[in-house]
Amino acid sequence: MSNPAPALRLLIALMFCWLPTGALADPAIGEACDEPVIMLVYGEIHDREAFGAYAAALAQSGLYDKHGGHYLAISPILEILEGEPPAGRGMVVSQFPCAAAARAFWHDPAYEAIKPLRVDNSEFEVTLLPALPTP
Template identity: 40%
Template sequence: MKRFALIAIFAFAGCAPAADTTAPAPIETTDTAMPIGAYMIVQGKGYAPGSLGPYAAALPPIYAKYGGRYVAFETDIDVAEGDSDYSAVIVSAWPSKIAARAFWDSPEYAEAIKLREGIGEFDVVIVGALPTG
């Protein structure tokens, strides 16, 4: 069964600390029953709200093609330790590290990432999920 997840248009389209508390429209993503073998964690800063709209809009079908889905997005970062200056954190789940990397290295994503060139700074890591059970 497919479920709907809130994506904040891949999150960055509205990546300012929001005074507006309305949620974006749900966007259909891949089956949430999919086993999670890896997470992709994106931390972003230094961009204007809405500047990543075209980039954000291009991502959902590419994520779906490679088995990814969004699981967390936050612009109101709660730093428990350290000194983070990121404006947003996005976490996506993937069937495996190989699937996440296939997305990242795909020709589709190579085209999409051109839409964010020169906009902000981003750190992206792929980490394996702990086994369940």
Template identity: 40%
Template sequence: MPAYLIAQVKITDDAWVPDYAALTHEIAAKHGGRYLSRSANIETLEGAAPDTTLIALIAFPSAEAARAFAHDPDYAPLAKARQAGSEGHFWVIDDTDAAGSIPYLPKG
């Protein structure tokens, strides 16, 4: 079942960004991941604007693949650098419909 990793990042020290931006997508790809977006163009349509610098959305073939990316030894030093120079959240969601009323999504 497809899964999506959503990363919300507020950069506090950008020293880590060049290496992270250059290398992370290859590690995600090794686990079947494909970036759908890694954008700083965040427009709030409803609610409070997030206190964030960028949001990334990566599609994976499964939640297990997303977790394998996040725990990949090659990713570990990049994650550590990101964590030291930013505040953020990573979430994994699947492609289900919690309400069960969208016909093209599995019921969640």
């Protein structure tokens, strides 16, 4: 059996886009969107082959584009400097122009339709953090 990890990383990387963010991430939000947030995702994938369907569907959905999000970092971990993360833990770090845009992404009906593709093959913790200004 071949190692699906490189292809999976590619699929996940394709689901994120580098976009300039404007004052409004999504006109449907209807509020100023000028306080960026970081979406931090910790995940343990139990069945990488099955998870590939989720990654492919998300990559094809255009949801990150739609809500002004973009990828900042993705597993694999380059180096563990402290502690012992669980084997198989992955991380995805993305940025959105504001919390409302991140929530709009998370609750978008298109994402709600994609999410079940990962429920039985992985476990995730998803958090929003305030982004600090770039020095």
